[in-house]
Amino acid sequence: MAREAEPVRRWLTRFFRRRIRDEFEVEDLVQDVFARIVARDGGERVEHLGGYILKTASSVIADRARRRSARRADLHVAFDSDLHGGEEFDPERVLSGREDLDAAAAALLSLPERTRTVFVLRRLEGYSYREVASHLGISVSAVEKHLVKALRHLSAEMEKRLDP
Amino acid sequence: MIREALTLERLNAMEPGEAAAWFVARRAEGLTAAEEELLSAWLAAGEDHVRALDRADRAWGWFAGAEGHEVLDAIRAHALAPARRGRASWRPAAAAALLLLLVGASLMLWLFRGPGGPGPGPRPADVIYASAPGEVREFRLPDGSTMTLDSGSRAVGHGERSVELARGRAFFAVAANPSRPFEVTAGDRSVIALGTRFDVALAAGTLTVNLLEGRVTVGPSDGGAAPVTLEPGQRFVEQGGRATVRTIGAGLESATGWTRGLLHFDDATLAEAAAQINLYSREPIVIRDPEVAAMRISGEFRAGDAMRFAAAVAELRPVRPVRRADEVELVAAR
Numbered sequence: 338m339a340r341e342a343e344p345v346r347r348w349l350t351r352f353f354r355r356r357i358r359d360e361f362e363v364e365d366l367v368q369d370v371f372a373r374i375v376a377r378d379g380g381e382r383v384e385h386l387g388g389y390i391l392k393t394a395s396s397v398i399a400d401r402a403r404r405r406s407a408r409r410a411d412l413h414v415a416f417d418s419d420l421h422g423g424e425e426f427d428p429e430r431v432l433s434g435r436e437d438l439d440a441a442a443a444a445l446l447s448l449p450e451r452t453r454t455v456f457v458l459r460r461l462e463g464y465s466y467r468e469v470a471s472h473l474g475i476s477v478s479a480v481e482k483h484l485v486k487a488l489r490h491l492s493a494e495m496e497k498r499l500d501p
Numbered sequence: 502m503i504r505e506a507l508t509l510e511r512l513n514a515m516e517p518g519e520a521a522a523w524f525v526a527r528r529a530e531g532l533t534a535a536e537e538e539l540l541s542a543w544l545a546a547g548e549d550h551v552r553a554l555d556r557a558d559r560a561w562g563w564f565a566g567a568e569g570h571e572v573l574d575a576i577r578a579h580a581l582a583p584a585r586r587g588r589a590s591w592r593p594a595a596a597a598a599l600l601l602l603l604v605g606a607s608l609m610l611w612l613f614r615g616p617g618g619p620g621p622g623p624r625p626a627d628v629i630y631a632s633a634p635g636e637v638r639e640f641r642l643p644d645g646s647t648m649t650l651d652s653g654s655r656a657v658g659h660g661e662r663s664v665e666l667a668r669g670r671a672f673f674a675v676a677a678n679p680s681r682p683f684e685v686t687a688g689d690r691s692v693i694a695l696g697t698r699f700d701v702a703l704a705a706g707t708l709t710v711n712l713l714e715g716r717v718t719v720g721p722s723d724g725g726a727a728p729v730t731l732e733p734g735q736r737f738v739e740q741g742g743r744a745t746v747r748t749i750g751a752g753l754e755s756a757t758g759w760t761r762g763l764l765h766f767d768d769a770t771l772a773e774a775a776a777q778i779n780l781y782s783r784e785p786i787v788i789r790d791p792e793v794a795a796m797r798i799s800g801e802f803r804a805g806d807a808m809r810f811a812a813a814v815a816e817l818r819p820v821r822p823v824r825r826a827d828e829v830e831l832v833a834a835r
Contacts (some may be wrong), residue, residue, distance in 0.1 A: 343569040374572060375579035386572060423618040441563045442572045459529070460564055461573070466504065468528060478505050481526060488522035491560035492553075 345390065352394055369397045379449035382494075386439040389446065444494035448487055455483035456491075507536065517553035525557040537826075558808075565806030566762040568637050628658040632669075635781050635805065637762060637773050645676035646683060649760045651702075652780050670702035672760045675715070690739065691722035699731075700757050711739040711753050719744075755801065763801050771796045771814065771831065782807040787830045793820055 349370055353363040370393050445453055451473075458464040458472060459480070462474045470477045504527065512520045524532075524540050532540065537792035546548050567573045632650040639649045644661045654669025662678070664671070666687040675683045677696025685692045697715025702708070710719055712731040719737050720728025723827050731737055734750045749756070755765035764781075766774045772794040775786040781804035788794045796818050802810050806827040811829045821834045 371575050375575050390572070396796055409678060437563070437571065438567060438570045441567070442570065442576065444563075445573075445576060453576070454580040457577055459526075460561065461567055461577050462581060482521075484526040485519060485522040488525055488557050489518050491563065492518060492522070492556040493562060495560050496556060 349394055356398060366397050367403065370394050373397065374446065376450065377446050383443040383446045386432060386443040389443060440498055444491050446489055452483045452487050455480055456487035461482060507539060509539060513546065516582050517549050521553035521557040524554060525561050538702055551590055562806055562808055565809060566803040568762055576697060615625065630658065631655045635783060637759060644678065647674045651759055666701050666703055668703060670700060672700040672757055674698045686722045689722055690719055693718045707738065707740045713753055713757065758801060759804065762804050764804050765801050766798055768797050768799050770794060771798055774798055778802065778804065778810045781805045784808065785828050786811060787828045789830065790833055793831050
């Protein structure tokens with residue numbers, strides 16, 4: 338299972354390893370990417386999950402370079418043609434397969450964080466309205482408003498994807 | 502009802518997409534009789550309403566089978582973290598703590614619900630792992646091995662490298678440690694492994710062990726008789742005291758597809774396939790037409806989404822899905 342469940346992490350590890358010599362730091366940077374992805378607060382649309390992860394990974398590398406710029410950097414070439422990376426964490430193509438979930442994740446990431454959290458707790462964690470409300474300290478009617486907003490956004494994203 | 506009251510006037514004044522989103526969000530929690538009526542009235546008011554509801558429905562269903570998608574898993578872990586987080590960045594230590602928290606939370610949830618039936622209580626050092634019906638759940642064990650529990654399963658961890666499967670099915674990816682074998686007991690058998698990948702299932706008095714990688718032995722847990730050693734690609738089945746070993750080969754990988762949210766059918770009848778899909782789905786697939794039930798199907802399908810399965814089958818066989826309030830029926834296409 339662990340083999341299949343972690344394609345994104347594996348891809349990121351390879352991405353950083355190609356650029357950074359310090360093996361210990363690689364793991365930190367991978368973690369940084371995940372931290373940035375999950376804390377993302379809406380904003381512009383995420384067209385493609387692979388592209389978005391690559392962009393985040395690139396900016397993690399750029400920030401690191403900035404932090405180290407006073408010192409000698411052991412960073413080699415920063416950006417090459419990893420743009421096809423998206424497909425790499427797509428190991429198996431099955432009926433209604435993984436790319437569909439990639440698109441679903443990308444659509445979720447373009448929601449504001451609070452709205453996304455409400456939707457995830459209700460839809461993916463199976464919390465009831467009331468449980469979501471008490472987890473986040475908001476009212477039940479606010480929970481419903483976030484859900485409606487999330488669903489409208491997701492329907493629109495799905496529509497765009499089906500016929501662009 | 503704490504939820505705001507909706508009225509037909511208000512709904513009709515909304516954009517169809519918005520009204521549809523209200524219904525879909527609420528329907529997952531259960532609509533009141535009044536809301537059901539409101540929904541029918543609203544649907545009757547326009548073709549575009551029907552389309553809008555269908556779109557919102559599909560958006561809700563988009564996340565079926567999300568378990569194991571790493572980015573979605575990370576988003577979920579983030580959503581579950583205690584509210585009012587600071588802006589501090591998510592360091593590895595924090596991530597590890599979060600993982601512990603998640604495992605702890607699911608355990609507490611289980612303990613809160615209480616055990617599934619009578620039986621001896623767990624010993625103090627025991628750890629109970631459980632998955633709800635319809636849920637496939639991965640656990641990291643103390644020694645670094647991982648265990649994936651299939652829908653409605655239960656296992657008890659005794660110490661570092663010993664797990665007892667009490668119910669259902671579990672897949673193990675065992676961290677190698679030549680000096681300390683990993684032991685899984687199920688019924689009165691025990692499966693002993695070094696670093697390896699295998700699954701163990703208990704269903705209707707039958708014990709099945711599928712070995713994908715490495716080497717395991719299966720023997721009586723009291724050590725009475727000599728154990729059987731399995732090679733990768735072999736399946737051990739014991740039913741009513743009779744044990745057989747068959748060599749399946751590469752086909753075994755798809756037998757463990759359930760750990761990745763996939764169900765594999767090889768020339769199965771639609772009735773059999775629907776029964777499997779229904780194990781993971783809240784909305785059951787129903788087949789009333791015996792001709793449809795007897796049609797055969799092969800392939801890999803995503804567990805957990807009845808509608809998606811029905812739509813896929815409709816492309817392969819002369820059937821069409823009919824969606825009702827709480828079921829999806831497959832009927833012959835004419």
